[in-house]
């Protein structure tokens with residue numbers, strides 16, 4: 001038996017932030033990253049809170065990739081202040097940190113239910129609607145995806161006004177994270193009709209609006225569309241889970257601090273080739289893996305018409321690499337320029353073990369061996 005539900009109430013469109021005046025909480029802890037405070041974007045949050053007569057304090061010690069030491073500072077703040085709800089404002093790192101802070105704090109002192117309102121300022125992770133939080137053990141250099149229904153936010157507020165300031169390189173990285181969520185959930189072994197519909201719509205929006213948002217950050221129509229696509233893709237993978245692009249990207253983030261979406265974008269063409277395995281059989285399409293048909297559907301949605309499914313998969317791989325080039329995302333690790341071959345290859349074995357153990361690997365459409373993962377990491381250095 002399968003089931004599909006959306007726990008999070010979603011407020012979206014122009015003026016969505018005015019929801020903050022009406023939230024059913026009197027005392028909230030706003031958790032955000034320093035950028036939101038320094039740029040004064042925080043005023044867009046605190047003003048409606050004040051208008052609604054809601055008491056608040058701000059914790060703005062969040063940094064990219066949700067490291068556990070920062071989370072423990074947040075737990076301390078939470079337990080001192082004892083809010084009725086958390087208002088998480090920022091990219092995936094701020095929202096994931098908030099999820100972890102609530103979860104860990106209530107394990108220490110469960111003084112009653114505490115709400116979570118997630119307000120994304122990037123169009124990327126979809127964390128505002130997922131039961132995932134990725135935390136980073138900086139000492140062990142491992143990123144752990146936590147998965148639990150209890151992590152899911154009660155409300156999400158999608159206001160594209162907050163994304164206008166995202167610079168092109170982060171628009172590119174986070175946009176490719178959206179695309180990867182949609183594509184990995186679409187071919188996941190747990191995909192279903194509900195998740196597939198959400199993935200397809202997210203892919204369609206990325207195909208039309210991602211490059212537009214990258215080229216002109218003030219194109220509010222494109223920004224608004226990508227903000228919704230991010231949430232749709234989040235809902236899709238919350239139901240169907242992901243695959244080894246994410247498992248492998250988590251390691252590149254933990255060890256080499258490659259931004260999450262960028263690591264996904266770099267890996268994705270290789271994973272599509274691996275999952276489709278189209279080079280293996282060239283004669284009869286009957287022999288191809290089921291993922292081939294699903295990738296071909298996606299190529300069709302992107303408008304990449306071809307006369308057979310194999311050609312469609314190839315054109316999908318080319319389209320991903322075209323997007324990388326157009327948006328200045330490196331194709332190889334070598335191209336990044338700051339990672340030495342010695343450091344990279346010394347880490348490959350450890351990264352392969354961790355990627356195999358990652359929760360996202362279980363739903364990849366083709367079961368990888370350790371050698372397969374090592375081969376892909378090796379190819380990624382320079383192909």
Ligand SMILES: NC(=O)c1ccc[n+]([C@@H]2O[C@H](COP(=O)([O-])OP(=O)(O)OC[C@H]3O[C@@H](n4cnc5c(N)ncnc54)[C@H](O)[C@@H]3O)[C@@H](O)[C@H]2O)c1
Pocket residue numbers: 033035036063064065066090091092093094096121122124125126127130131132133134162163164165166167170174177260261
């Ligand atoms: N929970 C999930 O379901 C899920 C899914 C995918 C990824 N993740 C995790 O989310 C994290 C990545 O999140 P992200 O890609 O949103 O990036 P992020 O939150 O790490 O932010 C990246 C950078 O963008 C800046 N930024 C954020 N909003 C901005 C704005 N409006 N204008 C200008 N700059 C802005 C931040 O200050 C930061 O420097 C990773 O840790 C990843 O593993 C979580």
Ligand SMILES: [Fe+2]
Pocket residue numbers: 125177181246260264
């Ligand atoms: Fe992601």
